[in-house]
Amino acid sequence: MPSRLKILAPDYDYLALNRELLVQEFSDGVPNFAESPQNLKLGGDVRLAFPELVGMEGIMMDILAGRQISFQLAGIVRADQHHTAQAPDHSFYFDLHICHHQDENENYLILLFKDVTERMKLQQKLIQKSNETNLLLSALTHSKNYGGAEGAGGAGGAGEAGEAGEAGGEKFKLELLRNTDYTD
Amino acid sequence: MTKISKKICLVGDFGVGKTSLIRRFVERQFSDQYLSTVGVKISRKTLESVNLQLLIWDLEGHTKFKSIAPSYLQGASGVIVVADVSRLETVERLDEHVNLFLSVNPKGKIAIALNKSDLVEPEKLNQLVQIVQDKDLNPEAGLYQTSAKTGAYVDELFEQIADNILIKA
Numbered sequence: 001m002p003s004r005l006k007i008l009a010p011d012y013d014y015l016a017l018n019r020e021l022l023v024q025e026f027s028d029g030v031p032n033f034a035e036s037p038q039n040l041k042l043g044g045d046v047r048l049a050f051p052e053l054v055g056m057e058g059i060m061m062d063i064l065a066g067r068q069i070s071f072q073l074a075g076i077v078r079a080d081q082h083h084t085a086q087a088p089d090h091s092f093y094f095d096l097h098i099c100h101h102q103d104e105n106e107n108y109l110i111l112l113f114k115d116v117t118e119r120m121k122l123q124q125k126l127i128q129k130s131n132e133t134n135l136l137l138s139a140l141t142h143s144k145n146y147g148g149a150e151g152a153g154g155a156g157g158a159g160e161a162g163e164a165g166e167a168g169g170e171k172f173k174l175e176l177l178r179n180t181d182y183t184d
Numbered sequence: 185m186t187k188i189s190k191k192i193c194l195v196g197d198f199g200v201g202k203t204s205l206i207r208r209f210v211e212r213q214f215s216d217q218y219l220s221t222v223g224v225k226i227s228r229k230t231l232e233s234v235n236l237q238l239l240i241w242d243l244e245g246h247t248k249f250k251s252i253a254p255s256y257l258q259g260a261s262g263v264i265v266v267a268d269v270s271r272l273e274t275v276e277r278l279d280e281h282v283n284l285f286l287s288v289n290p291k292g293k294i295a296i297a298l299n300k301s302d303l304v305e306p307e308k309l310n311q312l313v314q315i316v317q318d319k320d321l322n323p324e325a326g327l328y329q330t331s332a333k334t335g336a337y338v339d340e341l342f343e344q345i346a347d348n349i350l351i352k353a
Contacts, residue, residue, distance in 0.1 A: 035226070047189070051189070051226055051228060051239050052224075052226055052239075054189045054190070054191050054239050054259070055190070055191035055239070055258070055259025055260060055261070056258065056259045057259070058259065059258060059259065071255070071258075072255065073224070073255060073256065074223060074253070075222060075223020075224060075244075076223060076224055076225075076226070077222075077223050077224065077225045079225060093222075093223055120222055120223055123222050124220065124222045127198075127220045127222055127244075127247075128219070128220045130247070130249070131198045131199055131218075131220045131245075131247065132218065134198070134199075134247070135199050135218070138271050138273070142270070142271070
């Protein structure tokens with residue numbers, strides 16, 4: 001039975017499907033990963049609880065038939081709908097791994113779920129900082145292109161404005177990078 | 185009549201407003217606060233008029249350090265490729281995103297959104313439209329000058345790509 005998977009891979013929760021994508025078995029933690037836990041039922045269509053599987057039917061059939069070994073979707077977020085400035089954010093992320101499992105005469109598709117919230121929240125912080133910095137730099141470059149070189153420490157005639165603006169942009173970029181704290 | 189479900193993706197550079205377009209369309213809301221998306225978030229919206237449930241994948245934006253993972257695009261019936269009209273480089277990279285999508289889904293439907301149209305003058309918008317048209321991307325589901333902030337052409341964008349997907353189905 002696929003339930004042995006829980007012993008072999010304790011960090012993962014699992015769900016077993018048949019060829020018709022109907023739920024055959026799942027571990028206790030799986031409802032926590034479902035978008036609609038109330039729709040997660042033995043014998044039910046797995047796509048009702050996990051909408052990310054809509055459109056993946058071809059891939060899942062290929063895995064079941066052995067034409068493809070596995071498939072992974074990393075960093076799926078389940079957003080906290082009730083999150084406000086006052087309330088804590090309970091959003092969480094998980095990786096979904098789809099593979100095949102043959103057990104005696106039964107042939108299953110196995111969905112493995114792993115909570116990766118910690119990793120993804122850290123990644124979000126880093127990407128947020130980096131993107132904000134780049135947006136600021138883009139805005140500065142844009143204003144330089146339209147506003148001449150005055151902000152970059154002055155320049156002579158109109159013909160020199162581009163060069164001076166570029167030099168100012170580089171200086172500003174270095175300044176931004178110096179001031180960006182990626183450990184935050 | 186059974187409801188059909190179809191997957192579409194929003195792709196584009198970081199900060200172009202993909203999440204905001206989805207939020208405007210699904211929740212009828214807008215926030216000025218920028219919160220970068222990591223991984224993927226899936227939203228649902230049913231278009232009652234055509235009995236279609238759209239599963240809208242909001243993908244992490246492309247940056248120079250990280251490209252869009254093709255695995256997220258698999259199984260999508262359509263894509264909305266988004267650019268920010270106040271950042272020319274995001275418009276220039278539209279064809280890169282279109283080609284990536286088509287490499288995974290050669291028969292998928294494509295729409296292009298020139299977003300944040302409220303931030304630039306109509307004259308400049310026309311120039312940007314010309315730049316996109318010169319790329320010969322031929323988005324079957326159209327090219328839209330959207331604003332998630334004002335809501336301009338957001339519904340039209342999603343409804344048109346839904347129609348195009350259904351024609352194919």
